[in-house]
Amino acid sequence: MTARPFVDLTIPPYAGALDSWGKDPRGQWWALVTWYQDVVLPKQMGRSSVLPCSGWVAAHHLRKRGGEDYSAVLRVKLPD
DSSP states (O other): OOOOOEEEESSTTOEEEEEEEEEOTTSOEEEEEEEEEEEEOGGGTTOEEEEEEEEEEEGGGEEEOTTOOOTTOEEEEOOO
16 A cells, blocks of 8 residues: 655645545546644543544645655546
8 A cells, every 4th residue: 555645735724645536527627635633622621633634625726746656546537
């Protein structure tokens, strides 16, 4: 198993791991990006926790990082 490559983003969270590429029915490319967010959860009595997050981001918001290999990233067809 290989590590997921990282990408930089022009929008928050500004960086993350690239899990997969997706192409929608209109031909637009999207990227599933994951990252970890420090948050304060009420049930944790105000203590900080790390929350795993993920989301689809329009491909035009991504920037490649030098030294990363994107050739093995899964490509999927997205539904409407």
